[in-house]
Amino acid sequence: MTAVAAEGVWKFYGDYPALRDVILHAEQGACLALIGRNGAGKTTLLRIIGGFSKAARGQVRILGSDPRETETRRRVGWIGHGISVYDELSAFENLSLFGRLYNLPHPRKTAMEWLERTGLERVKDGLVREFSRGMRQRLAVARAFLHQPSVLLLDEPFTALDDRAIAVLQRLLREALAEGRTVVMSTHQLREALELATQVALLNRGKIAFHGERTPEMVADPGWVYAHYGEG
């Protein structure tokens, strides 16, 4: 079953076409690495897939439904450029809040479990504004995984992460993929992403230049896709 599908998606910023007839599919259980230079349209595409903005033309489906449907949103996890947790709340309050918003049966218990899984249990009552960058990032990861989403949309998830946060995220992504969940991530960190990816899509100025299986050549040489399908 197709978990994420974009069909003929166009997006304009003024007259500039940020996305041009993008067609993209990710099967259930796949890990799709969305790569491309700065300004290629990766974030724009992920935001449309996530339902944060609308395509000018074309359509996006997640698990066969519109991304803005409430039930679809319940099954999607998102990590964007920001950590998306509140500085004025404690780590525990943040995770409990999102547990309640996602209507989890035991939000407080689940929040505690995820604080333990991300190594934040000792600072659970500390305000996020007092956290180090690495701790904030791990909390962001916990927030995205908290509700056990079937589809994870990650925009540059490894950027600016410290070593511990990268290890936590990679472990959780491997577990998610082993459980048959789908991951779509945009990234510049080719090595980390290609280790996990089962599919690769290259965006060039808003157009899909390559979309296919990840091959051993790509893992051996992360620049391989750019060398063969990029603009040089």
Added chain:
Amino acid sequence: MDFIRQVLVITRKDLRAELRTKEAINASLAFALVILVLFSFAFDPTADQTREMSGGLLWIVFAFAGTLVLNRSFARELPNDCLDALVAAPISGGALFLGKALANFVLVMAVELVSLPVFGIFYNVHWTSRFWSLLLVLALGTWGLTVIGTIFSALTVNIRLRELMAPLLVYPMLIPALMSAMQLTMDLIAGKPLGGDNEIWLRLLVAFDVIFTALSLLLLETVLVG
């Protein structure tokens, strides 16, 4: 039930965050008190003049002070891109709007309830003679102010000059609600009961609240996502 639970989760989150920082409420309260005190020194009205201007003075202060709270409503979601997390969460735009509007209502009402005794003391006005009716008018007027302020806070959240733009958009929209609230407040402070001559203003205020609450509940999703 899910809707009400989500509304309360958002309200509690906003109130908790605001009470931790006290950024908006402190600014709003300080502004309201300073304006009331300054006006009392600048003018020396007679008792009759005070009763006539009481509604106008109070609601101008409440509207300006309230904007300081309302401007922050969606702007507080910008640090760390928290707005993305709310938009991604499986809650309706209506629940998000109502949750934020309720939190704003509590904060603006708190500022008003602290300002009223100060107004009474500095202007030597006995404002408690129709206390419950006055409380009703305050609640209705504040809800109108809150609804318009909250939806325009969402509308201007990604605009660079939102602190300027939001009030420019909010005040013209508020004219019917402010006119009603001013008239009713003036009558109540003068000792007139609700009903009779001023019933039309009460009806206008209630209609304003109902219409704009319904519109905002429907429109928030479109305002945030397009």
